[in-house]
Amino acid sequence: xxxxxxxxxxxRVVESGSFSRAAHDTNLSQPTVxxxxxxxxxxxxxxxxxxxxxxMRLTEAGEAYYQQCKAIQREVETAExxxxxxxxxxxxxxxxxxxxxxxRRVVMPxxxxxxxxxxxxxxxxxxxxxxIDLVEHGIxxxxxxxxxxxxxxxSRFLGVNPWITVASPAYLERRGVPQxxxxxxxxxxxxxxxxxxxxxxxxxxEDGAAASISVSGPLRVNNLSCIVAxxxxxxGIAILPQYVAKxxxxxxxxxxxxxxxxxxxxxxxAIYPSPRxxxxxxxxxxxxxxxxxxxxxxxxxxxxIADREG
Numbered sequence: 001x002x003x004x005x006x007x008x009x010x011x012r013v014v015e016s017g018s019f020s021r022a023a024h025d026t027n028l029s030q031p032t033v034x035x036x037x038x039x040x041x042x043x044x045x046x047x048x049x050x051x052x053x054x055x056m057r058l059t060e061a062g063e064a065y066y067q068q069c070k071a072i073q074r075e076v077e078t079a080e081x082x083x084x085x086x087x088x089x090x091x092x093x094x095x096x097x098x099x100x101x102x103x104r105r106v107v108m109p110x111x112x113x114x115x116x117x118x119x120x121x122x123x124x125x126x127x128x129x130x131x132i133d134l135v136e137h138g139i140x141x142x143x144x145x146x147x148x149x150x151x152x153x154x155s156r157f158l159g160v161n162p163w164i165t166v167a168s169p170a171y172l173e174r175r176g177v178p179q180x181x182x183x184x185x186x187x188x189x190x191x192x193x194x195x196x197x198x199x200x201x202x203x204x205x206e207d208g209a210a211a212s213i214s215v216s217g218p219l220r221v222n223n224l225s226c227i228v229a230x231x232x233x234x235x236g237i238a239i240l241p242q243y244v245a246k247x248x249x250x251x252x253x254x255x256x257x258x259x260x261x262x263x264x265x266x267x268x269x270a271i272y273p274s275p276r277x278x279x280x281x282x283x284x285x286x287x288x289x290x291x292x293x294x295x296x297x298x299x300x301x302x303x304x305i306a307d308r309e310g
Contacts, residue, residue: 078277091120098143154275159293160265171234188236189215203261
């Protein structure tokens with residue numbers, strides 16, 4: 001049997017979780033898929049999968065072999081991408097993962113532009129605030145915000161995500177305008193629980209002075225849209241990514257607080273399954289995204305990138 005076909009079928013069996021699903025996905029019969037896996041095991045002289053009528057699990061050798069097979073698969077896809085690009089231009093499906101809010105307001109509009117520039121590319125967007133396994137979910141590239149943990153994944157720095165302190169005019173009229181960070185301790189603050197150290201806000205001034213303030217307030221929530229809604233209702237002072245706040249700042253419904261003090265900006269990275277043999281569609285998308293995020297259009301008020309929802 002063709003060994004490369006057997007390797008690709010083995011990957012499909014592992015990732016689909018069953019021989020029958022792998023057979024369905026590849027338009028082959030289940031006995032054919034079974035023969036390919038058996039041929040691989042006979043060639044290698046080891047069992048790759050422990051299987052029963054109800055379950056299937058990789059052996060230790062099977063797990064090691066699967067990881068190497070994935071590297072082979074990526075090399076084959078890279079070679080095919082290169083030939084396809086040279087022949088027809090960029091094409092295929094690009095699977096992108098990102099956080100919900102950042103994906104909807106920033107990544108999705110840029111993806112629409114990318115599709116117009118490369119009409120043969122199909123975009124599959126996956127929005128999830130949780131960090132997902134790229135290989136398990138078949139993701140080509142993930143856009144992640146925050147510092148990266150050490151890993152074997154490929155990555156590229158794309159830029160930073162600035163944050164800003166805001167409040168509604170009504171709240172500030174009622175409670176006063178803080179002039180220094182330590183004054184926040186006397187205010188109602190809306191706490192975003194999805195950021196590390198959520199109740200401690202860190203500020204720096206132009207002269208290098210830094211302050212960390214423990215804040216409290218009537219609302220703690222893990223959703224940015226809810227933070228915005230609460231701030232608009234005058235519940236308290238909030239910190240928001242600038243791309244989220246800009247619409248409401250432009251409309252005057254929120255105003256900057258402590259404008260002389262900066263909050264830490266978050267790093268933005270593109271993450272992909274391997275630093276080697278990166279497909280052309282991935283590198284082209286990352287170049288495109290990096291160019292857009294290098295400008296200030298996605299955070300400034302004078303040009304709208306997001307949709308018109310709150």
